[in-house]
Amino acid sequence: MTKFSTSKTLAIFIASVLLLPLITIASSIFTPDTQTWQHLLDTVFTDYVINSIVLAMCSAIGAILLGTSTAYLITRYKLPAQLFLQISLLLPLAMPAYIIAYTYTGMFEHSSVIHQFLREFFGQSEQTRILPNIRHLFGAICMLSLVLYPYVFILARAAFQQQHPSLREVSKLAGVSSFRHFIFVELPLARPAILTGAALVMMEALADYGTVAYFGVNTFSTGIYRTWFGMGNRNVASQLSSLLCVFVFLVLVLEKYARKDGRRYVTNQSMTTQLRSLSVVKRVCAFIFCLLIPLVAFYIPLFQLGWWAFFVAEINTQGFVELIKNTFLVAFLSASLLVVLAVFYSSLARQNRSQVWHKLNQILCLGYALPGIVIAVGVIVVAGTFDRQLNYATRYLFDYTPGLVLSGGVGILVFAYSVRYLSVALQNTETGLARVSKQMDEAALSLNPSRWRLFTGIHFPLLRASLLSAMLLVFVDVLKELPATLVLRPFNFNTLAVRAYELATDERLIDAALPALAIVLVGLLPVCLLIYQLQRSSK
Amino acid sequence: MLDIQGITLEYNNNLVLEVDKLHLQKGEIGCILGPSGSGKSSFLRAISGLLTPSSGRISINQTVVSDGKKHVSVENRQVGMVFQDLCLFPHMTVKDNIAYGLHKFTAQQKAQRIDEVLQLVGLSEFASRYPFELSGGQQQRVAIARAIAPQPQLMLMDEPFSSLDPELREQLASDLRKLLKSLNITALVVTHDQHEAFALADKIAVFDKLRCQQWDTAYKLYHQPASLEVASFIGEGCLILGEVVQNNEITGQIAIDTVLGRLNQYASKPVALKQKVSILVRPDDILLDESSDKTAFVVDKQFRGAHIMYKLKFQDTLLSCLTPSHHNCQVGESFGIKLDIQHLVYFIHD
Missing domain, CATH: 2.40.50.140 (Nucleic acid-binding proteins)
Incomplete structure (x- = not known):
C-alpha cells in the first residue's frame, strides 16, 4: 500500500510542477499594471486583438476551403494517381508555417530567380505588379492556410468516407440533385469533423509566432514577446498571455462541442463507397486542383529550400553539425522524459478506478493547446523565481550563490517542452493502453500479482509501437518549436528552428535554407507514420 | 403491378443474377429470400433503377421502366425504398427526414402528409426528435414513413429488420404487413430469414446460385420445392x-x-x-x-x-x-x- 501512495504523491508533485507555469500566468491578472495597459490600449492592443482574431478566423476559413474540397474530391471521385494525391495532400503537415513564409518571401524577392526571369521577359516596369508582396496579414493567412489545411483534410476525409453510400441513393430515389445532396446531406454530416479541424487550425494560428513576427504583423504572440523583451514588463506579458489563453479556450470549447456533435452524426457504415467517374475535362481539373495545393504548400518550397541549401548557400559544416547536435539533444531528452511521464500517468489512470486521475491527465493535456510563447513566459517566471529563492537560501545557509541553476541551462527548455507536449505523448500511451483489455490485466495479475511484472511483461511489449510513435511525435514537435526555444534557450545555444529564424530575420534567407530543410525532412517522419496509419485503417 | 420478364444483372461482366418471371398484383406483398450474396439486393436496386439490368424487361403499373432500350430514371419510377441500414439522415429531425422526399409538395401539403404518415406509424409525438434519440424499432418506422410519404407505386425494402433485435422483428414484420395491407401498397421485401418471409409475404421468391429458383406461396415452397436449393433452404429435412x-x-x-x-x-x-x-x-x-x-x-x-x-x-x-x-x-x-x-x-x- 505504501508503494502505491509514493507513486501517487510523485504524480501529484510532478503535475503541480508542470501546471505551475499555467497557474502563474493565470494569477498575473490579479496584479494589474494600469500605466502599461493604458499605453497598450492607446497604441497596439486593438491591433493585437483584431489581427489575432482575423488571422485565426481567416486561416480556418482558408483551411476549410482547401481541406474540405480536396477531401471531397478524393473520397468521391476516381482521380488519376489517387494514392499519390492522397499522400501529397498530407505532406504540408511537415512544413512549419514560418519556414514556408521565409521561402516564399525569398522566392518573391527582388533578386530572386523568378524576378530575374520576369524582368527579362516583361521588362523592368511590369514585374513588380505580378509578384505579390506577402509580408502582411493576408500573406500570413495564406501561409498558415496552406500548411494547416491538412488538419481539416484528414478529418473531413474520414467523415466523407464514413458516410453511408445508400444516403446518396435515398436522395436519388427522392429525385434530389447531387448538388442539393451535397449541400443538405454530405456537408452537414461532415460539419462536426470540419469544425474540429478548423478549431485545431485556429489554435495553431493563435500559437503562431514565427510567421507573424517575420511578416511584422502585430498579434498577441508577437505582442507578448515585445512586451517582455521590448518593454521589459513580464507582468503585462503574462496578462497578455492569459488573455490569449481566453481565446484559445473559446476555440477549445468549439472543438469539444464539434466532437460531441460529431458522435451523433455517425452513420453505421458497412459498405464501401464506390468512387464515381468524371468526364475527362472534369477529371483533369480535379486532378490539377488536388495537385496544385501540395505543389504550392510543399513541393515548390521544398525544392527551393533544397536548391538554396545545396547549390547557392555556403555551408558551414561545423556550425551545422553543432546545430543538429543541440537540437537532437534537447528533442531526445524531452521526448524520453515525456514518454516516461506519459507511461507513468496513463498507467496510474488505468490502475485507479477514481476518475480523478483521468481528469488530472486531461488537465495536463491543456498545455498543448497553449501557444509556445505563453508557456515560455510562464516557465521563465517560475524558473526565475525558483532560482532567486534558491540563491537567497544558499547564500543565507552556506554563503554561496549557485547562479541561474534552472533558467540558465538546457533544463528550462526541457521543462517548457514537457509542459507543452506531455499531451502528445499521453494521447499515444493512453490509446495504446486502451487497446490492452482490462481482463488481460486481471488474467496477468491472477498469475503473478506483481504490478511491475504486469508492466514489464505485458504492457510494455504491447505498448512498444505507441511508445515509439509518442517518442517520434514529441521529438519532431520539439524540433519545430520556435517561440519557446527562442525565449528560453541558454546563451550560445542554438537549435535548427531558432537558427533558421535568426538567419531569416537577418534577411539571410539563403543561409536559413539548410536548417529549414533539415526541419522539414525530419518533420516528414511523423507524416509518414500518419500516412501509414491512415492507409492501414482505410483498408 | 410489378412485372419482371427475364432480366439478367451483370457486374464487371460477371453474371450476378437471372430472373425469368416475377409478377406482383396491386396490393400484394412479395418477399425475396436467399442466402447472402445471392443477388437479392441487386435485384431490388435494378427495380428501383439504381442499377441497370443488362437485358430483360421491368414494368411497374403497366409502364415499362426498363428494357434493352429504355431506362426510366430513378426519380421517375415512383418507388419508395427502405435501406438495410435504414440510412436516416442523422442531422435531420424525424419530420425533416420525412419531408426530404416531399420537395414537390406545397408547404401545406407537406405538413399534412407528414402528420398522416407519422400517425400511420404511430410516431406523431416524435416528430421533432433526432434519429439518435429513438430506439431501433422507432428508427425503422421512421424509415418506412419516409419511404411511403411520397405515395410511391411500389415499396422496396432491403432487409428492413436486419438491424433489429430478433424478438422485435416478428412483431414489426406483422405490423408492417398490416400497414401495407391497410394502405393497399404493393411491396417487395428482401430478407434472408424465412420466418420473416412467411410472416410477411403473399408470395416468395427463393434466390440462390445466381438465379430465381422458385416464385410461389410459402406453402408450395415448403411442400413442393422446385429445386434442391429451395428444398434445402426452406424448412428442415x-x-x-x-x-x-x-x-x-x-x-x-x-x-x-x-x-x-x-x-x-x-x-x-x-x-x-x-x-x-x-x-x-x-x-x-x-x-x-x-x-x-x-x-x-x-x-x-x-x-x-x-x-x-x-x-x-x-x-x-x-x-x-x-x-x-x-x-x-x-x-x-x-x-x-x-x-x-x-x-x-x-x-x-x-
Whole structure:
C-alpha cells in the first residue's frame, strides 16, 4: 500500500510542477499594471486583438476551403494517381508555417530567380505588379492556410468516407440533385469533423509566432514577446498571455462541442463507397486542383529550400553539425522524459478506478493547446523565481550563490517542452493502453500479482509501437518549436528552428535554407507514420 | 403491378443474377429470400433503377421502366425504398427526414402528409426528435414513413429488420404487413430469414446460385420445392436415395424403393424406370412407430418445448424426426420409425 501512495504523491508533485507555469500566468491578472495597459490600449492592443482574431478566423476559413474540397474530391471521385494525391495532400503537415513564409518571401524577392526571369521577359516596369508582396496579414493567412489545411483534410476525409453510400441513393430515389445532396446531406454530416479541424487550425494560428513576427504583423504572440523583451514588463506579458489563453479556450470549447456533435452524426457504415467517374475535362481539373495545393504548400518550397541549401548557400559544416547536435539533444531528452511521464500517468489512470486521475491527465493535456510563447513566459517566471529563492537560501545557509541553476541551462527548455507536449505523448500511451483489455490485466495479475511484472511483461511489449510513435511525435514537435526555444534557450545555444529564424530575420534567407530543410525532412517522419496509419485503417 | 420478364444483372461482366418471371398484383406483398450474396439486393436496386439490368424487361403499373432500350430514371419510377441500414439522415429531425422526399409538395401539403404518415406509424409525438434519440424499432418506422410519404407505386425494402433485435422483428414484420395491407401498397421485401418471409409475404421468391429458383406461396415452397436449393433452404429435412421401380404412365403412379421401404405416389414430374432419385424427407414425414421393424439410433437431439427434434441414423442414412416431446429418448438409444410422406418430392439424378 505504501508503494502505491509514493507513486501517487510523485504524480501529484510532478503535475503541480508542470501546471505551475499555467497557474502563474493565470494569477498575473490579479496584479494589474494600469500605466502599461493604458499605453497598450492607446497604441497596439486593438491591433493585437483584431489581427489575432482575423488571422485565426481567416486561416480556418482558408483551411476549410482547401481541406474540405480536396477531401471531397478524393473520397468521391476516381482521380488519376489517387494514392499519390492522397499522400501529397498530407505532406504540408511537415512544413512549419514560418519556414514556408521565409521561402516564399525569398522566392518573391527582388533578386530572386523568378524576378530575374520576369524582368527579362516583361521588362523592368511590369514585374513588380505580378509578384505579390506577402509580408502582411493576408500573406500570413495564406501561409498558415496552406500548411494547416491538412488538419481539416484528414478529418473531413474520414467523415466523407464514413458516410453511408445508400444516403446518396435515398436522395436519388427522392429525385434530389447531387448538388442539393451535397449541400443538405454530405456537408452537414461532415460539419462536426470540419469544425474540429478548423478549431485545431485556429489554435495553431493563435500559437503562431514565427510567421507573424517575420511578416511584422502585430498579434498577441508577437505582442507578448515585445512586451517582455521590448518593454521589459513580464507582468503585462503574462496578462497578455492569459488573455490569449481566453481565446484559445473559446476555440477549445468549439472543438469539444464539434466532437460531441460529431458522435451523433455517425452513420453505421458497412459498405464501401464506390468512387464515381468524371468526364475527362472534369477529371483533369480535379486532378490539377488536388495537385496544385501540395505543389504550392510543399513541393515548390521544398525544392527551393533544397536548391538554396545545396547549390547557392555556403555551408558551414561545423556550425551545422553543432546545430543538429543541440537540437537532437534537447528533442531526445524531452521526448524520453515525456514518454516516461506519459507511461507513468496513463498507467496510474488505468490502475485507479477514481476518475480523478483521468481528469488530472486531461488537465495536463491543456498545455498543448497553449501557444509556445505563453508557456515560455510562464516557465521563465517560475524558473526565475525558483532560482532567486534558491540563491537567497544558499547564500543565507552556506554563503554561496549557485547562479541561474534552472533558467540558465538546457533544463528550462526541457521543462517548457514537457509542459507543452506531455499531451502528445499521453494521447499515444493512453490509446495504446486502451487497446490492452482490462481482463488481460486481471488474467496477468491472477498469475503473478506483481504490478511491475504486469508492466514489464505485458504492457510494455504491447505498448512498444505507441511508445515509439509518442517518442517520434514529441521529438519532431520539439524540433519545430520556435517561440519557446527562442525565449528560453541558454546563451550560445542554438537549435535548427531558432537558427533558421535568426538567419531569416537577418534577411539571410539563403543561409536559413539548410536548417529549414533539415526541419522539414525530419518533420516528414511523423507524416509518414500518419500516412501509414491512415492507409492501414482505410483498408 | 410489378412485372419482371427475364432480366439478367451483370457486374464487371460477371453474371450476378437471372430472373425469368416475377409478377406482383396491386396490393400484394412479395418477399425475396436467399442466402447472402445471392443477388437479392441487386435485384431490388435494378427495380428501383439504381442499377441497370443488362437485358430483360421491368414494368411497374403497366409502364415499362426498363428494357434493352429504355431506362426510366430513378426519380421517375415512383418507388419508395427502405435501406438495410435504414440510412436516416442523422442531422435531420424525424419530420425533416420525412419531408426530404416531399420537395414537390406545397408547404401545406407537406405538413399534412407528414402528420398522416407519422400517425400511420404511430410516431406523431416524435416528430421533432433526432434519429439518435429513438430506439431501433422507432428508427425503422421512421424509415418506412419516409419511404411511403411520397405515395410511391411500389415499396422496396432491403432487409428492413436486419438491424433489429430478433424478438422485435416478428412483431414489426406483422405490423408492417398490416400497414401495407391497410394502405393497399404493393411491396417487395428482401430478407434472408424465412420466418420473416412467411410472416410477411403473399408470395416468395427463393434466390440462390445466381438465379430465381422458385416464385410461389410459402406453402408450395415448403411442400413442393422446385429445386434442391429451395428444398434445402426452406424448412428442415434431409434427402434419401431411391430408385424408381414402377412407372405407370397412364395413371401417373410410380413406386420408389428406399432404405425405409417402398413409396407409392403420383409422379410430380416425369421420371423414367430405374431412375435414381433423391427424395426430400421432412422431419414430420418420419413418424414414431414402436411396432416397426426399422429401428434408428439417436445421434443427437434438440428439445424444442412441445417437440423434440431427433437426428437419427438408420443404416447409413441420416434422418431428422420431429416427435411430441413426451417421447423422450436418450442419445445412443433407438426406436422404431416409419416413413409417411404426404407430398412426394424427388429430384432426379443426372
